Amino acid sequence: MSFRLSTRDLITIGIFTAVYLGAYVILSSVLFTPWLFILLLPVGALLMAPVYLLFIARTQKPFAITIMGLIAALVAGLIVYGNVLIALVNLGVAVLADAIAFAGKYRSLTLNVVSYLVMSFWVLGQVGPMWVARDWWRDLTITSGYSAEFADGSLDLATPLSLGLIALATVIAGLVSAYVARSMLDRHFRRAGVA
Amino acid sequence: MTAAIGAPPSRFRLDPRTKLLLLLLMNVIVFTYRGSVAIGLGIALAAALTLVAGQWKPIATFAATYAVLFTIDAVIDAAPRPVIELWVAISLPFFIALPTAIYALLLITTTTMSELSAALQKLWVPAAAMIPLLVFVRFVPAIVQDFRAITTAMRLRGATGRGNPLKAMEYVYVPLLLGLVRTGDQLTVAALTRGLGRHRTRTYVVEPRLRLIDAVAVIAMAALVIFARTTAS
Numbered sequence: 001m002s003f004r005l006s007t008r009d010l011i012t013i014g015i016f017t018a019v020y021l022g023a024y025v026i027l028s029s030v031l032f033t034p035w036l037f038i039l040l041l042p043v044g045a046l047l048m049a050p051v052y053l054l055f056i057a058r059t060q061k062p063f064a065i066t067i068m069g070l071i072a073a074l075v076a077g078l079i080v081y082g083n084v085l086i087a088l089v090n091l092g093v094a095v096l097a098d099a100i101a102f103a104g105k106y107r108s109l110t111l112n113v114v115s116y117l118v119m120s121f122w123v124l125g126q127v128g129p130m131w132v133a134r135d136w137w138r139d140l141t142i143t144s145g146y147s148a149e150f151a152d153g154s155l156d157l158a159t160p161l162s163l164g165l166i167a168l169a170t171v172i173a174g175l176v177s178a179y180v181a182r183s184m185l186d187r188h189f190r191r192a193g194v195a
Numbered sequence: 196m197t198a199a200i201g202a203p204p205s206r207f208r209l210d211p212r213t214k215l216l217l218l219l220l221m222n223v224i225v226f227t228y229r230g231s232v233a234i235g236l237g238i239a240l241a242a243a244l245t246l247v248a249g250q251w252k253p254i255a256t257f258a259a260t261y262a263v264l265f266t267i268d269a270v271i272d273a274a275p276r277p278v279i280e281l282w283v284a285i286s287l288p289f290f291i292a293l294p295t296a297i298y299a300l301l302l303i304t305t306t307t308m309s310e311l312s313a314a315l316q317k318l319w320v321p322a323a324a325m326i327p328l329l330v331f332v333r334f335v336p337a338i339v340q341d342f343r344a345i346t347t348a349m350r351l352r353g354a355t356g357r358g359n360p361l362k363a364m365e366y367v368y369v370p371l372l373l374g375l376v377r378t379g380d381q382l383t384v385a386a387l388t389r390g391l392g393r394h395r396t397r398t399y400v401v402e403p404r405l406r407l408i409d410a411v412a413v414i415a416m417a418a419l420v421i422f423a424r425t426t427a428s
Binding site for chain 1: 335
């Protein structure tokens, strides 16, 4: 396994980041009310496995996923949310996902899927404060113009139980997506010589 | 994109670095200031800069969007309370995101990729981060276009995958991803021809330079930030 990212790899990273992140941006603008926003995790996980697994298959080098996470952190954490901490969570999740896939030399299907499941939690930076930084999130929501009852109503939904349910739903959705992606990759992409 | 190759950019074209800085500063305003004056002025500044750079379409799009938003906002008061609440929930993200989005669009529509990469190189951004970032910026609209074309083509062939979400996913993903992989290969060749793969510092025909208009824009924006800060609390 080579460690040097070639120009081709860098371009591949850009393209796949555009698909991956673009889908999340569109999704979050569809789901962007605090009540629906927590669904971003499972819905995203349900959709993106073909993109992510093909991305790994196309690069198979360390740091590719990290750079994807870096761009996601820059765009979704710094520009959209204007918050360094959120960006760091985004980036951290990507680094972890990269490390897991690296453990399988980017060829182990199991580890790639685990890496995908981990990566599906990258929006935790944006969604997570509802659970771990309730006051901060409430302030942010209210100063963004939402009413206090609206913020409190959403926070009522953010219980440990709902966190567990969301996490479980995300993992299940990710597994379903990975299953579909695997057959898709086998049937179309490997045969066409691109995976 | 209208400037001829090798022609020096006009006096009214902002340096890409300035546009990045403006984008960041506008973001600061949007996140620290709750009022419409500074944000309104920021939008006006973006409009002026875009017009001066010779673009009017993004301004027209944003004006139309705002017109629609404000019209609904004015009319909706008569509606029952749940409808108003729903509208507030839907429209607020737009009101929050649009001022920043205008600066992002200013950056994208009035900057050629070569200018942007020259500017990023001057900012010491390493190639490993710069190339993916440039490709990312360039590809988001292309993917949306591809996605639309594919769904239309599939519907024409009767392959909607209705009732079977897995099939629907496959019908979209396979052509989309295969197309992207191919485009990526072509882009790689194009990039290599332009010397992106060489391990030495690239040179540019048009060097990004800071001009008077950059100073004016940054000073105006800095004044807005200070104004927003002093009136924030």
